[in-house]
Amino acid sequence: MQWHRIESLEITIEKLVYGGDGLGRLPGDEQGRGKAVFVPFTLTGEKVQASIEQDKRGFARAKIENISAASVHRIEPACPYFQGCGGCHYQHTDYENQLAIKSEILSENLRRLAKLKLPSEIRVHPSPPWNYRNRTRLQVRGEGDFALGYFKASSHALLPVETCPISSPLLNRAIQVLWQMGRAGKVPPALREIELFANEDDSQLQIELYSDRRVADQRNGLRSTQAFAELLRTEVPELVSVYSFAQTIAMARGGEGHISEEPDWMLHPGEFRYRTQSGALRVSGGSFFQVNRFLVDKLVSIVTAGRSGTMALDLYAGVGLFSVALASSFDHIMAVESSQSSVSDLQYNSQPKVKAVRAKVDEFLTRRGVNLHPDLVVADPPRAGLGDRVARALVQLAAPRLMYVSCDPATLARDLVPLIGGGYQVEQAHLIDLFPQTYHIETVVELVR
Numbered sequence: 001m002q003w004h005r006i007e008s009l010e011i012t013i014e015k016l017v018y019g020g021d022g023l024g025r026l027p028g029d030e031q032g033r034g035k036a037v038f039v040p041f042t043l044t045g046e047k048v049q050a051s052i053e054q055d056k057r058g059f060a061r062a063k064i065e066n067i068s069a070a071s072v073h074r075i076e077p078a079c080p081y082f083q084g085c086g087g088c089h090y091q092h093t094d095y096e097n098q099l100a101i102k103s104e105i106l107s108e109n110l111r112r113l114a115k116l117k118l119p120s121e122i123r124v125h126p127s128p129p130w131n132y133r134n135r136t137r138l139q140v141r142g143e144g145d146f147a148l149g150y151f152k153a154s155s156h157a158l159l160p161v162e163t164c165p166i167s168s169p170l171l172n173r174a175i176q177v178l179w180q181m182g183r184a185g186k187v188p189p190a191l192r193e194i195e196l197f198a199n200e201d202d203s204q205l206q207i208e209l210y211s212d213r214r215v216a217d218q219r220n221g222l223r224s225t226q227a228f229a230e231l232l233r234t235e236v237p238e239l240v241s242v243y244s245f246a247q248t249i250a251m252a253r254g255g256e257g258h259i260s261e262e263p264d265w266m267l268h269p270g271e272f273r274y275r276t277q278s279g280a281l282r283v284s285g286g287s288f289f290q291v292n293r294f295l296v297d298k299l300v301s302i303v304t305a306g307r308s309g310t311m312a313l314d315l316y317a318g319v320g321l322f323s324v325a326l327a328s329s330f331d332h333i334m335a336v337e338s339s340q341s342s343v344s345d346l347q348y349n350s351q352p353k354v355k356a357v358r359a360k361v362d363e364f365l366t367r368r369g370v371n372l373h374p375d376l377v378v379a380d381p382p383r384a385g386l387g388d389r390v391a392r393a394l395v396q397l398a399a400p401r402l403m404y405v406s407c408d409p410a411t412l413a414r415d416l417v418p419l420i421g422g423g424y425q426v427e428q429a430h431l432i433d434l435f436p437q438t439y440h441i442e443t444v445v446e447l448v449r
Helices: 095-114 169-183 213-218 221-235 296-304 321-326 340-349 361-371 387-397 409-421
Strands: 008-012 021-025 036-040 047-055 059-069 123-125 135-141 147-151 158-160 191-198 205-212 239-247 265-267 273-276 279-282 309-315 330-337 354-358 376-379 401-406 425-432 442-448
Touching: 008 021, 008 059, 036 047, 095 409, 095 425, 135 169, 147 169, 169 191, 169 205, 169 221, 205 213, 205 221, 221 239, 221 265, 273 296, 273 321, 279 321, 279 340, 296 321, 296 401, 296 425, 296 442, 309 321, 321 330, 321 340, 321 376, 330 340, 340 354, 361 387, 376 387, 387 409, 401 409, 409 425, 409 442
Parallel strands: 036 059, 123 425, 205 239, 309 330, 309 376, 330 354, 376 401
Antiparallel strands: 008 047, 021 036, 047 059, 135 147, 135 191, 147 158, 191 205, 239 265, 273 279, 401 442, 425 442
């Protein structure tokens, strides 16, 4: 049965799924159960009136029009841009329920995709639900009527945003200053994106500027961007360093494009420091770092506390967040990272017992894994996960303990299949809520053999 966009149906939400949507069912036909329909901004058990917006062979997507029966956990969102901005997904429910939703989604993914029944309940580590982000990336429209904000939900259209309740106070103050400068015509027309990064106590700010190379070349953009950065420093005295990158026009419009790995220019590079319980870390422009300013030390403790031995292997090491902590209890640490900017910071942040290696993890394990005998492996891959090649290499490596840090439950579940099949057992799973108000789930799984 095909459903038209204008049709409005009453749908009962069975559960929430990874991605932020509620799952319901369309009315069944003579062949049986109705197809799945995904409705954003709903909650388990709610009855809603929704109109079909997309009808595929195996599922449909719908937009909520009215709530017939609301959940007891539904609340008024705190952000005026909620549902328009694509950043948050759960502001319509209380924080305790957000944690319950994420815990159930994580368990269900592990059960369904990895056929894994956990030996004990997931340990949930909450965060303050607001002002937690230390980093935010904003889209900029400097030509014509100035605008600064985020992409609209499921779109590359710009939604102007003047405040962000999940970002730190310093980031919000910087956003306000940028709006003032933009309205005064002081933002370079070539500027397309700006990333703001605050340290652990909101006392230092670092920014990355991303400019359209073509417009910059036409309008003497390099000099105007430098002048803009200097002016911004006078308005936001916490600003300690600036990195400027070029991007292609395709990337600037939200499509596929290219960003140069090396910055065009830098203002006071390397001065930004992020302090953790293990030490102060240099984090340069272009380097990855965790975004929740309240839970960085908790994450490090879960991964590293109580671990000791002769050798540890830190894969996807970034700037050395885990390596620096492990250096106090291991004789040698091998830290592997592929990003040039992150490797430079990793080398700067590391003690002599940490050897930083710039390499792709799969190539490193294939080339050198047979000669390594680590007591502990820490793996913190990007959203795509380990992949089969790395998972199989870790099985061959046979470290007695493996700490897998994941930001995607589906790729985590997929990777656990070969690890468990190769002899590992899950000892404990942790849900560290690095991303309140959103559907994103950070997990640490402890595996032993």
